[in-house]
Amino acid sequence: MKRLNPITTLFLDIGGVLLTDGWDHLARKRAATKFKLDPKEMADRHHLTFETYEVGKLTLDEYLDLVVFYKRRPFTRAQFRSFIFAQSKAYPEMLKLISELKKQYGLKIVVVSNEARELNEYRIRKFKLVEIVDSFISSSFVHMRKPDLDMFRLALDIAQAKAEQVLFIDDTAMFVQIAESLEIRSIHHKSYRSTCASLASFGLQNYEGANR
Secondary structure (H helix, E strand, C coil), X not given: CCCCCCCCEEEECXXXXXXXXXXXXHHHHHHHHHCCCCHHHHHHHHHHHHHHHHCCCCCHHHHHHHHCCCCCCCCCHHHHHHHHHHCCCECHHXXXXXXXXXXXXXXXXXXXXXXXXXXXXXXXXXXXXXXCCCEEEEHHHHCCCCCCHHHHHHHHHHHCCCHHHEEEEECCHHHHHHHHHCCCEEXXXXXXXXXXXXXXXXXXXXXXXXXX
């Protein structure tokens, strides 16, 4: 039987794993209700622009010009931006889990995430992600998005890790499959408990969490 290499590096998504999604269809639906926007029109305009926005080729203001402020509105850009940022919430158990595993096993933590620049930077600051994350391979920073294989290859280069040393955690099944095609072991994140169990199966037992 082939002996598996120990995990030295975790690749993590942000939205759906460490934090809520930043600007997903549910957040946009809430925005349409709050600001009395046509939800279908907003959704259509979003889908025409979001890939360009997420790879950092549109600023947040340029995105809003195309999706919301292409005509006069009875609310301000500042109000809408504040609403967008306010949608982000933490998953405290997951943040604590990753922090504890990093300390226990000396892991390198690398974010591999599709997020637009301003929202990504806000979330990094707001939830102090720099305290647990070593590198951020964010779509808006590197101008490519998952499921692009080159995003994972870049993450491996920056982490200076071999694929067999890495464990990837993401809440999107397709992205897990993409990582596995590069021989990166992966966990499809569904809940805190299921991910803890999967981590333990890869030899990353959260002893501190188990003692609480």
